[in-house]
Amino acid sequence: MSGRNPESGGHIRIHGGRLVDPANRVDDVLDLYIADGRVAAVGKPPADFRAEREIDATGHIVCPGLVDLCARLREPGHEHKATIASETRAAAAGGITTLCSPPDTEPVIDTPAVVQLLRERSERYGYARVVAVGALTQGLAGEHLSEMAALKKAGCVGVGNACTPLTNTLIQRRALEYAASFNLTVFLHPQDHWLANNGCAHEGAIATRLGLPGVPEAAETAAVARDLALIEQTGVRAHFCRLSTARAVRMVARAQYDGLAVSADTATPYLHLTEMDVADFNSLCHVSPPLRTQRDRDGLRAGIAQGTLAALCSDHQPHEPDAKLAPFPSTEPGISGLDTLLPLALRLARDGDMTVPDVIARLTCGPAGILGLPYGTLSPGASADVCVFDPQASWRLTLADLHSRGHNTPFAGWDLTGRVTHTLLAGRVVYTRSSDR
Amino acid sequence: MTTATDVQALFDSMTRDLEALIRTERLQEPAMVGIHTGGVWVARELHQRLGIVPPLGSLDISFYRDDFTRIGMNPQVRPSDLPFTVDDRDIILVDDVLHTGRTVRAALNELFDYGRPASIFLAVLVERSGRELPIQAHVVGTHLDLGPGEHVKLTGPDPLTLVRQKAA
Amino acid sequence: MSASNLQIDSRGRLRHFLSIEGLTRALLTDVLDTAESFAGVAEQSIKKVPLLRGRTIVNLFFEASTRTRTTFELAAKRLSADVLNININASSTVKGETLLDMLRNLEAMHCDMFVVRHSDSGAAHFMARHVAPHISVINAGDGRHSHPTQALLDMFTIRREKGADFGRLRVAIVGDIQHSRVARSQIHALNLLNTGQVHVVAPRTLVPAQAEQLGVKVFHNLTDGIRDADVVIMLRLQRERMQGALLPSEHEYFQLFGLTEERLAHAKPDAIVMHPGPINRGVEMDSQVADGPRSVILQQVTHGIAVRMAVMSMAMRQKAAPETEPETP
Numbered sequence: 001m002s003g004r005n006p007e008s009g010g011h012i013r014i015h016g017g018r019l020v021d022p023a024n025r026v027d028d029v030l031d032l033y034i035a036d037g038r039v040a041a042v043g044k045p046p047a048d049f050r051a052e053r054e055i056d057a058t059g060h061i062v063c064p065g066l067v068d069l070c071a072r073l074r075e076p077g078h079e080h081k082a083t084i085a086s087e088t089r090a091a092a093a094g095g096i097t098t099l100c101s102p103p104d105t106e107p108v109i110d111t112p113a114v115v116q117l118l119r120e121r122s123e124r125y126g127y128a129r130v131v132a133v134g135a136l137t138q139g140l141a142g143e144h145l146s147e148m149a150a151l152k153k154a155g156c157v158g159v160g161n162a163c164t165p166l167t168n169t170l171i172q173r174r175a176l177e178y179a180a181s182f183n184l185t186v187f188l189h190p191q192d193h194w195l196a197n198n199g200c201a202h203e204g205a206i207a208t209r210l211g212l213p214g215v216p217e218a219a220e221t222a223a224v225a226r227d228l229a230l231i232e233q234t235g236v237r238a239h240f241c242r243l244s245t246a247r248a249v250r251m252v253a254r255a256q257y258d259g260l261a262v263s264a265d266t267a268t269p270y271l272h273l274t275e276m277d278v279a280d281f282n283s284l285c286h287v288s289p290p291l292r293t294q295r296d297r298d299g300l301r302a303g304i305a306q307g308t309l310a311a312l313c314s315d316h317q318p319h320e321p322d323a324k325l326a327p328f329p330s331t332e333p334g335i336s337g338l339d340t341l342l343p344l345a346l347r348l349a350r351d352g353d354m355t356v357p358d359v360i361a362r363l364t365c366g367p368a369g370i371l372g373l374p375y376g377t378l379s380p381g382a383s384a385d386v387c388v389f390d391p392q393a394s395w396r397l398t399l400a401d402l403h404s405r406g407h408n409t410p411f412a413g414w415d416l417t418g419r420v421t422h423t424l425l426a427g428r429v430v431y432t433r434s435s436d437r
Numbered sequence: 438m439t440t441a442t443d444v445q446a447l448f449d450s451m452t453r454d455l456e457a458l459i460r461t462e463r464l465q466e467p468a469m470v471g472i473h474t475g476g477v478w479v480a481r482e483l484h485q486r487l488g489i490v491p492p493l494g495s496l497d498i499s500f501y502r503d504d505f506t507r508i509g510m511n512p513q514v515r516p517s518d519l520p521f522t523v524d525d526r527d528i529i530l531v532d533d534v535l536h537t538g539r540t541v542r543a544a545l546n547e548l549f550d551y552g553r554p555a556s557i558f559l560a561v562l563v564e565r566s567g568r569e570l571p572i573q574a575h576v577v578g579t580h581l582d583l584g585p586g587e588h589v590k591l592t593g594p595d596p597l598t599l600v601r602q603k604a605a
Numbered sequence: 606m607s608a609s610n611l612q613i614d615s616r617g618r619l620r621h622f623l624s625i626e627g628l629t630r631a632l633l634t635d636v637l638d639t640a641e642s643f644a645g646v647a648e649q650s651i652k653k654v655p656l657l658r659g660r661t662i663v664n665l666f667f668e669a670s671t672r673t674r675t676t677f678e679l680a681a682k683r684l685s686a687d688v689l690n691i692n693i694n695a696s697s698t699v700k701g702e703t704l705l706d707m708l709r710n711l712e713a714m715h716c717d718m719f720v721v722r723h724s725d726s727g728a729a730h731f732m733a734r735h736v737a738p739h740i741s742v743i744n745a746g747d748g749r750h751s752h753p754t755q756a757l758l759d760m761f762t763i764r765r766e767k768g769a770d771f772g773r774l775r776v777a778i779v780g781d782i783q784h785s786r787v788a789r790s791q792i793h794a795l796n797l798l799n800t801g802q803v804h805v806v807a808p809r810t811l812v813p814a815q816a817e818q819l820g821v822k823v824f825h826n827l828t829d830g831i832r833d834a835d836v837v838i839m840l841r842l843q844r845e846r847m848q849g850a851l852l853p854s855e856h857e858y859f860q861l862f863g864l865t866e867e868r869l870a871h872a873k874p875d876a877i878v879m880h881p882g883p884i885n886r887g888v889e890m891d892s893q894v895a896d897g898p899r900s901v902i903l904q905q906v907t908h909g910i911a912v913r914m915a916v917m918s919m920a921m922r923q924k925a926a927p928e929t930e931p932e933t934p
Contacts, residue, residue: 203814205814205815205818207813207814208813208814208815208816208818208819209626209789209818209819210726210727210750211726211747211748211749211750211751211786212726212727212748212749212750214813214814216814280730281726281730281731322703322705325703325705325735326703326704326705326725326731327704327723327725327726327727327728327730327731327747327748328725328726328727328731329726329727329748330704330725497642499642500646500654500655500656501654501655515642515645516642516645516646516648516649517649546655550653551651
């Protein structure tokens, strides 16, 4: 791109804030200078810089716009739950500038046309950047390979089968090999379909007491073990989505130590909730994989702290009210997570598990690296995706605070700390708290 | 304030009145039914003094009360026991205190679920002011005019004592 | 709102009847005592009382069940209530009408009480949470979670046969614990009544994860599990269990866990044998035991009516009138 882009929002100076850019190991009170939609300089202004807009970030943290590794926008196909417009707006309000959509839209993201649709729609509204993981198999049916070269060309950041199980291990092996030949990262949801046996809660004391069909720990660890073997065999770069067990985290850590190109993430609910939260059939806590034991929660927290899990995502799944208004096993799993991604992540720092810069790393350069994208950083020349937030702001979450169309969150009533005041996407201000009433 | 009255004298006078009633109304081998709990104690005394032939019957009217929906179930309900046929029978219904008349109303309903008696006569140990239904006793041990907040009840089973209380 | 609070109103009285869990021991005992009164009614010549006259009770059964539905119906009729039987097969709800919509429609018909059986665990709680304030919900069985009236009639039967001191009793529950809402409710009730020992006897594949945390001792051998037991409760084995690779055959199950006179001899000489019914003869027990002197299975059925009469009359929503003194004579 050459010349000045008139839509890029001109010259902006964000001053007085604590600039935290883990990608560049920066954590200091520094001013940020933005021009032509890009980071012009950090600390000292570039020559002849005249700010057209000033943002006072005193007492705030200035960090790269958050990169959410997994958020369902429900479009195309499930617009009764949410839309690209509503959810990218919610993302902006949450300081999230890049969202990654999994392939399980309707139609599935197995053709360049759907990738394009996502990009065009998100660009039209302009609140957040949307990238996509393409389907590993056609229609996610687990039988025929998708046209991965075409998907890569169309801009997919990787391929995966979303939550539809790949029961045929030979097909899985071949799919991984094919993806590897294009250097595509494969996104895996490790859950053995047969062992999970249509369970809806962690197989343990609570599920036993409530008579809920359970998903054993082994459903995840058996799948991780099998997948690790195939990853090694095929040499593909792989990413495990939403680990829920401490044991799986240890398995991935060992594999990483052994030099395997494997990464993993988990989602914010798994760091704060356990099977106990299901105890009175609370359908807002019906998620897949299920909330597990305290030991698992602690193991996931340790995994995030140590970096075995390089990314923390929202696993955003907005639902219409009916989806949760039924007896527990008949409700749809998923939590609406965009609005709470940042404050729930910051709790890890508040609880002493990690430093704030490390938390921000898991939300910025960590996921960006997994997606192979040049975002999540404030290096000079990078796209000016910026999140400014007040780390001291305390608030009690109510449903009215949610920007997402999905109100299915079990965190209503929680006291949260950390609130976004400004979000910039490619140098344009896409959200300010002051105008958000 | 509590006062106790000797009920034996009342049983004696009730017995005399019932004997007269049975004669005047020409009751044929009447059966006696007491209403739980106090009414059964009274009926037991009368049944013995009068030498009534059919065994003593007892009614627990909990299931027939009209205020069930307000106060809910009482777990101590005992089954009613009527060891004789009710059809065409002369029945002497006995209770300890007649106040609003609702207990007797419930007892009448219950008796009629068992059959169609020839007649029902009511004998009570105490009749007090406060009737809310058109119910009257044929034989009364004693009449009491009670003020607001005053209650009377029969305690027992041994000794049987009539206790009059003014709520504090 | 926690499950237990849902069942009980601010005065500590029964508001819905959803699970044994969440009841106090005192309330459980009250229900059993009330059932005693109703058992007396059944033995009278007049089997009907006017307690719930003018009220409408809806049997909302999403799972087929003639037996349980009939006892609820009989219990309701003996209380002089009007009964509406609605059997919904799965396909009607699949056609799009949500459970909530169905609920609202029934409420619009001015019903007072729903007796619900559903294949989802938590279904009765869901309905109780969303039902209008004047309506009570009675759980007739939800998924694998709870079948509280069955547990009640079982406790009632044990109490009648063995007395009220459960502390000196050893009770063994034999069969498919994993899939059994009856077993779960029985275990909670037995523990609530401070039963001396509760044993659970089943093949490994039919015992749920961390079952000991329910307050039971787990056995995989029948004679060990029922040794010196005062009460042996046999659970029904469903045919589907052979399909899911949980058991090889009914034949092998009977060889290992079926109750015969010979095996029953390991329990106490005066032990009673119970079963929620219907019995699979030759699978859970042989005919000798089923029809034998220790079996109280038929008594269970009779008691089921009294227990349900008690539950329905206790939970029936009081009409709008404010709390007043009890009726004066």
